[in-house]
Amino acid sequence: MSLLQVDGLTIRYGDNEVVRDLSFAIEAGESVGVVGESGSGKSQMALAVLGLLPGNAVTNGSVLLNGTEVLNASEKTLNGLRARHMALVFQDPMQALNPFVRIGAQLRVILTTHNLASGREADARVLDMLQRVGLPDPERQFRAYPHQLSGGMRQRAMIASALIAAPELLIADEPTTALDVTVQAQILELLEEIRRDTTLLLITHDLGIIAGHCERMLVLEQGRLVESGTTIDIFASPQHEHTAALIDAAPRLDRGDVLSAVAGNEVLQLCNVSVSYDERNGDSLQAVRNLSLSVSAGETVAVVGESGSGKTSLVRAALGLVPLQSGRVLFCGEELGGLVQSRPIAMRRDLQLVFQDPAGSLNPQMRVASIVDEPLLVHERGLSSEERQKQVAAMLDRVGLDASYRARFPHELSGGQAQRVAIARALILKPKVLVCDEAVAALDGSVRKEILALLGDAQKDGGLAIVFITHDLAVVRAISHRVLVMYMGRLVELADCASLYSRAQHPYTKALLDAVPTPDPAAAGGTVSLSGEVPSILSPPSGCAFHPRCRFAKDICRAELPLPRIVNGSIVACHRAEEISL
Amino acid sequence: MLRYTVLRVLGAIPTLLLVIVLAFLMVHAAPGGPFDDERVLPPEIEANIAKKYHLDEPLHRQFLRYLGGVVQGDLGPSYSYRDHTVSELIGGALPLSLHLGALAMLLSLIVGVTAGTAAALRKNTVLDRTVMALAMTGISIPVFVVAPVLVLVLAVYLQWLPAGWSGNAGGARYLLPVVSLALPQIAYIARLTRASMIDVLASDFIRTARAQGLGTIAIVRYHALKPAMLPVLSYMGPAVAAILTGSVVVEEIFGIPGLGQLFVRGALNRDYTLVLGIVIFYATLIILLNLLVDILYAVIDPRVRQR
Numbered sequence: 001m002s003l004l005q006v007d008g009l010t011i012r013y014g015d016n017e018v019v020r021d022l023s024f025a026i027e028a029g030e031s032v033g034v035v036g037e038s039g040s041g042k043s044q045m046a047l048a049v050l051g052l053l054p055g056n057a058v059t060n061g062s063v064l065l066n067g068t069e070v071l072n073a074s075e076k077t078l079n080g081l082r083a084r085h086m087a088l089v090f091q092d093p094m095q096a097l098n099p100f101v102r103i104g105a106q107l108r109v110i111l112t113t114h115n116l117a118s119g120r121e122a123d124a125r126v127l128d129m130l131q132r133v134g135l136p137d138p139e140r141q142f143r144a145y146p147h148q149l150s151g152g153m154r155q156r157a158m159i160a161s162a163l164i165a166a167p168e169l170l171i172a173d174e175p176t177t178a179l180d181v182t183v184q185a186q187i188l189e190l191l192e193e194i195r196r197d198t199t200l201l202l203i204t205h206d207l208g209i210i211a212g213h214c215e216r217m218l219v220l221e222q223g224r225l226v227e228s229g230t231t232i233d234i235f236a237s238p239q240h241e242h243t244a245a246l247i248d249a250a251p252r253l254d255r256g257d258v259l260s261a262v263a264g265n266e267v268l269q270l271c272n273v274s275v276s277y278d279e280r281n282g283d284s285l286q287a288v289r290n291l292s293l294s295v296s297a298g299e300t301v302a303v304v305g306e307s308g309s310g311k312t313s314l315v316r317a318a319l320g321l322v323p324l325q326s327g328r329v330l331f332c333g334e335e336l337g338g339l340v341q342s343r344p345i346a347m348r349r350d351l352q353l354v355f356q357d358p359a360g361s362l363n364p365q366m367r368v369a370s371i372v373d374e375p376l377l378v379h380e381r382g383l384s385s386e387e388r389q390k391q392v393a394a395m396l397d398r399v400g401l402d403a404s405y406r407a408r409f410p411h412e413l414s415g416g417q418a419q420r421v422a423i424a425r426a427l428i429l430k431p432k433v434l435v436c437d438e439a440v441a442a443l444d445g446s447v448r449k450e451i452l453a454l455l456g457d458a459q460k461d462g463g464l465a466i467v468f469i470t471h472d473l474a475v476v477r478a479i480s481h482r483v484l485v486m487y488m489g490r491l492v493e494l495a496d497c498a499s500l501y502s503r504a505q506h507p508y509t510k511a512l513l514d515a516v517p518t519p520d521p522a523a524a525g526g527t528v529s530l531s532g533e534v535p536s537i538l539s540p541p542s543g544c545a546f547h548p549r550c551r552f553a554k555d556i557c558r559a560e561l562p563l564p565r566i567v568n569g570s571i572v573a574c575h576r577a578e579e580i581s582l
Numbered sequence: 583m584l585r586y587t588v589l590r591v592l593g594a595i596p597t598l599l600l601v602i603v604l605a606f607l608m609v610h611a612a613p614g615g616p617f618d619d620e621r622v623l624p625p626e627i628e629a630n631i632a633k634k635y636h637l638d639e640p641l642h643r644q645f646l647r648y649l650g651g652v653v654q655g656d657l658g659p660s661y662s663y664r665d666h667t668v669s670e671l672i673g674g675a676l677p678l679s680l681h682l683g684a685l686a687m688l689l690s691l692i693v694g695v696t697a698g699t700a701a702a703l704r705k706n707t708v709l710d711r712t713v714m715a716l717a718m719t720g721i722s723i724p725v726f727v728v729a730p731v732l733v734l735v736l737a738v739y740l741q742w743l744p745a746g747w748s749g750n751a752g753g754a755r756y757l758l759p760v761v762s763l764a765l766p767q768i769a770y771i772a773r774l775t776r777a778s779m780i781d782v783l784a785s786d787f788i789r790t791a792r793a794q795g796l797g798t799i800a801i802v803r804y805h806a807l808k809p810a811m812l813p814v815l816s817y818m819g820p821a822v823a824a825i826l827t828g829s830v831v832v833e834e835i836f837g838i839p840g841l842g843q844l845f846v847r848g849a850l851n852r853d854y855t856l857v858l859g860i861v862i863f864y865a866t867l868i869i870l871l872n873l874l875v876d877i878l879y880a881v882i883d884p885r886v887r888q889r
Contacts, residue, residue: 009780031636050792051791052792052793075797078795079795079796079797080795082792083793083794083795085796087793088790088793088794090786090789090790092786095785095786096786096790097787097790098787098805098809099809099883099885100805100809100882100883100884101804101808106805108803109796109800109804110793110795110796111795113795113797113800114795115798145884145885147884148884158790161790161794165794165795247662286732301770505604
């Protein structure tokens with residue numbers, strides 16, 4: 001008997017079938033990956049197994065766990081299975097853990113309600129579990145509230161809560177999507193350890209994760225199972241075209257051409273820029289420190305860093321959206337005054353911005369055509385309305401949206417379409433610099449690829465300079481000429497794309513590259529080269545901010561701040577760049 | 583946290599000062615004085631009395647004199663209950679009113695939160711609709727209607743409970759006044775609890791708790807109750823104010839010698855200092871309770887504490 005046997009599972013909301021006739025089985029001890037884009041029904045399937053679908057979901061088929069039917073089972077039956085036989089790790093531990101209850105109490109109540117332990121014994125088992133998932137200082141985390149933990153520690157606590165009653169089946173639904181890449185690598189290593197004695201069903205959109213951690217995989221497309229088999233076979237020769245497209249769309253660090261450097265006139269120069277924010281309690285948060293960067297016409301510079309690295313603050317300061325603490329911003333050699341409000345209108349049009357959340361950055365009350373038209377209304381007052389309409393239509397056409405989209409509202413667009421509108425709005429003024437702040441982070445792999453191609457095309461037509469902010473080094477490789485790596489507000493490395501990927505000079509850059517999962521079972525199995533998480537920016541470590549996490553750190557790294565200097569053609573801020581071999 | 587508390591207490595001072603100024607002016611703007619009577623006093627005696635209570639001085643001098651007393655905790659002499667200071671009168675009537683108010687508050691919280699939670703858990707069922715309909719009725723009917731109707735039915739027709747504040751009725755005499763005071767608050771709290779409980783039950787961490795196999799009671803007790811109580815806690819300040827206002831009416835109807843009754847008597851007798859004293863006392867009480875609510879907020883929600 002299989003541990004989990006799904007037969008003809010169909011989930012419907014009204015007329016909308018989100019899972020269709022899904023059948024598969026998982027044997028005890030296996031680790032199986034489920035991959036699919038958003039809307040493929042993978043999370044719905046997980047919720048169905050746990051009996052957590054909302055009340056308006058209609059289900060058909062059968063889901064057997066150890067021979068017990070869970071579909072439409074009573075709450076009593078389900079509660080007998082949950083925690084002790086099956087458990088779920090959710091995507092975002094910030095949302096999934098109760099912010100009002102201490103971590104220890106949240107885990108303890110699972111043991112007490114299932115009569116597995118009580119009193120001191122329960123406390124001891126919780127502490128033991130916190131230790132097992134690699135939480136430092138378990139006694140302290142036991143008493144901590146979720147917001148007092150870092151993102152990675154929160155997900156460890158979430159995993160601890162799923163494992164505390166020793167379930168046979170652990171379902172992890174995008175367990176690392178909300179985490180930084182180096183933390184993701186640590187959590188994946190933890191899951192790797194867990195799967196030795198627990199059956200793991202790992203749901204993700206990231207083929208790299210499946211390649212490294214699952215023996216078998218299922219590919220879902222719009223609620224249907226399109227392919228299943230061993231991970232090695234599927235990656236080697238995908239049978240279904242959707243699988244092939246997914247594998248093709250997965251960004252890779254180790255493959256594909258990189259763009260060569262662009263020489264030319266510098267359109268945007270940042271000189272010794274610092275940005276700080278005043279905290280309410282009187283402290284100040286130093287988001288960016290003494291950073292210099294110049295971007296040439298026709299060039300794409302990627303700004304890479306984990307959350308809190310200051311990458312967004314840097315470009316916001318350049319755009320005049322936050323005040324500069326010190327330093328200068330030059331546009332075509334001319335100094336741009338502080339905040340955008342104080343810049344002449346004509347100057348503002350040359351710097352445009354595309355945000356991460358496409359839906360949130362479009363006014364829900366306006367139709368697509370008006371959204372794209374709005375910048376023209378401000379900057380091209382001389383144009384007649386026919387002329388503007390023509391320009392809007394041409395621009396929408398250029399971003400791949402035909403005439404039928406003009407009258408739509410943002411909520412009638414998919415994520416990719418909404419991002420196309422946002423790009424059209426930014427490009428309609430023919431800016432010289434386009435800043436993309438995590439512009440593809442919220443998009444599915446295939447859509448992401450299209451949007452990146454669109455940005456590449458926009459650059460080919462003219463001398464558009466693109467500053468591309470991202471946390472994902474795999475995305476960077478395909479589109480950028482140069483890469484700036486930031487850590488805690490400072491420059492870590494600034495290098496040509498080619499040299500960065502072939503020969504990273506800074507241990508942090510190397511760690512970021514290592515942390516990206518490779519979508520290839522043969523090449524997978526990357527080791528975690530970085531422990532710990534980014535320290536609080538309010539109290540940065542002395543000397544080199546990276547030294548507590550760096551295995552090459554020596555006394556000088558703890559004592560002295562490394563200044564950016566040229567090593568092998570790249571700019572690197574590391575005392576030991578020449579000595580160490582990465 | 584301490585800094586925050588001190589700042590909040592200091593911030594309350596201007597509010598209190600404003601209340602004193604407004605109350606003082608309004609009392610003095612009312613026509614007639616405390617010693618006007620059908621029996622006209624000889625002018626010399628009237629002047630004597632006015633002199634004794636400093637009523638012959640210009641208004642601003644009277645105010646400053648009064649304020650000086652208030653700062654030292656002296657609310658002045660009562661004009662109608664001679665030989666008593668206002669502070670003494672308030673001190674005498676307070677325990678009974680406090681008793682009634684606290685009981686009403688407790689009853690509102692227990693019944694309101696229970697009913698609201700039950701309605702939220704059985705959303706859109708007969709139970710939910712019944713609770714909400716009753717709550718709507720409770721909010722709509724003012725206390726000066728509820729109290730006499732309760733007396734009429736339970737005390738006069740059915741004769742289960744005493745109608746007034748008779749000494750030999752023991753604890754039973756508390757029942758009708760407390761219920762009259764609590765009913766509108768029960769209704770408000772039930773509605774608030776239902777709404778916030780429904781919100782909380784839809785959050786991701788409740789889904790996690792369900793995934794962990796916790797039953798409904800465990801989920802409410804360990805996960806949902808605390809966050810769902812935040813809006814109810816915010817309402818505690820206004821609720822206390824509403825109960826204070828209600829007690830003015832209820833104490834009069836049931837003949838309870840509490841602060842509310844004293845207030846009404848004071849107003850009828852144009853006892854400036856007594857009315858002023860009680861207004862200032864009420865204002866201070868409400869400000870302090872609101873402050874307490876804010877501090878409790880931080881106790882319940884750990885995320886507020888950090889800021």
